[in-house]
Amino acid sequence: MKAKIFASLSVLITGAILLYAVTDFPDFGDPGSPPNAGVPGGAPSASRYYLENTYRDTKVPNVVTAVLADYRGYDTMFETVVILTAGIAIFAILRVLRRDDAPAAPDPDPARTDHTIDGDHHRIIVGTTCRIAAPLIQIFALYVVAHGHYSPGGGFQGGVMLGASFILLALSGSLRETLTRFSESDYMRMAFIGIVIYAGLGLLPMWVGRNFLDYGALSGLFMTKGEEMARSHSMLGVEIGVAVTVMSIMFAMFANLSTRGRLRGGL
Amino acid sequence: MLSFFQETIVPHFNxxxxxxxxxxxxxxxxxxxxxxxxxxxxxxxxTAILLLYVSLAVKEGATIPVIESQVLAGSAHTEPPAAEGGKKALPVINPDGYANPLPHVLMLTAIVVGVATLGVALALTQMIYKDFGTLEEDEVLRKIKALHDDV
Incomplete structure (x- = not known):
């Protein structure tokens, strides 16, 4: 009880200090606020530069995608590495690889794991519906990845949707059946392949003596007229790499967390 | 009271x-x-931090940070095409018409990294439950203390 009073006090004091500071903050929706327009007399605002020059530099209308994949390419690359590292960490923490305890821990409900369309009447409607829905979700996810230059979307969002389609299959049918299509060696390998796509595309400009992730140098490879379209095409490649990694790690996290690392039974 | 509400809270409600x-x-x-x-x-x-950053990106009367196709086609502006022959004029983009893209970029990656770290945290919690049979912090601490006292 004493701990809760102390916690409430410290939280209230923190909130009061933050609210006191809020009075100096810019008004909501003010286009001239420092984050939106920069400080008068100071450095020009980065966001204004991006909005004014992204289309000139890269021919990509979606400024968020261009900043994410081009201007801040290093940041995004290592964010993707963080996601891969999280997947490896979950594998290292949870995954049970010993085979000798297999008979000691049988699947709690054999009817759930030995799922057939005839044998499991509990799941026939949900399972069939989700089986039909999953490829449609995946097609939409591919659209989100590929159309990220022209509308809200991109690698992270599309990757999460692709991962969610596999999670939906595992939830509605059985994890074992989903793992026969997207096995553990597949998804761990694909998670690395995504990083290799991203970093490999970044390394290619170094071949011709330019900087790492300086996609403008790839206009010869993509057979584009100017550097702008090369940057646009490279962004698509980078987004595909991000999507592959995010998809694999999302499914890896679900598979390991829902089965306590055994990849058998589960929800 | 009402003036405090109107002058202090309403402009900073986010x-x-x-x-x-x-x-x-x-x-x-x-x-x-x-x-x-x-x-x-x-x-x-x-989530609170994400809301703070995204709300900073809001501009009155602005749309999402995707440059509109009319602007790119040049029809939204009445200025004459560029003088140099053949080269198409680059569209003039008004930055105040679009929300600030930078907080969106930062929060986009922060959300995904947040999910990844939450996954690691849940994995650690599962291992704690496997080892100690409980998720209550004080019971876990008591059991760790008992283990140390035994040694």
Whole structure:
């Protein structure tokens, strides 16, 4: 009880200090606020530069995608590495690889794991519906990845949707059946392949003596007229790499967390 | 009272909301005993930070940071095409017409990294439950202490 009073006090004091500071903050929706327009007399605002020059530099209308994949390419690359590292960490923490305890821990409900369309009447409607829905979700996810230059979307969002389609299959049918299509060696390998796509595309400009992730140098490879379209095409490649990694790690996290690392039974 | 409300809270209501949500998250991280509830609090805390950044990006009367196709086609502007022959004039883009893209970029990656770290935290929680048979923090601490006393 004493701990809760102390916690409430410290939280209230923190909130009061933050609210006191809020009075100096810019008004909501003010286009001239420092984050939106920069400080008068100071450095020009980065966001204004991006909005004014992204289309000139890269021919990509979606400024968020261009900043994410081009201007801040290093940041995004290592964010993707963080996601891969999280997947490896979950594998290292949870995954049970010993085979000798297999008979000691049988699947709690054999009817759930030995799922057939005839044998499991509990799941026939949900399972069939989700089986039909999953490829449609995946097609939409591919659209989100590929159309990220022209509308809200991109690698992270599309990757999460692709991962969610596999999670939906595992939830509605059985994890074992989903793992026969997207096995553990597949998804761990694909998670690395995504990083290799991203970093490999970044390394290619170094071949011709330019900087790492300086996609403008790839206009010869993509057979584009100017550097702008090369940057646009490279962004698509980078987004595909991000999507592959995010998809694999999302499914890896679900598979390991829902089965306590055994990849058998589960929800 | 009403003037305080109109002059202090209304122009900064997004910050007030963020502070309140952040306090809820912080309180559950500190005061809750169950490790899963602490993780939920951590997620609420993170959501408050995301809201703070995204609300900073809002501009009055602005649209999403995707340059409109009319602007790119040049029909939205009446200025004459560029003098140099053949080269198409680059569209003039008004930055105040689009929301600030930078907080969106930062929060986009922060959300995904938040999910990844939450996954690692849940994995650690599962291992704690496997080893100690409980998720209550004080019971876990008592069992760790008993283990040390035995040695």
């Amino acid at each position: 910050f007030w909301i963020y502070v309140v949500i952040m306090m809820i998250g912080l309180w559950s991280v500190i005061a809750k005993n169950n490790l899963v509830k602490k993780l939920i609090g951590l997620s609420i805390f993170q």
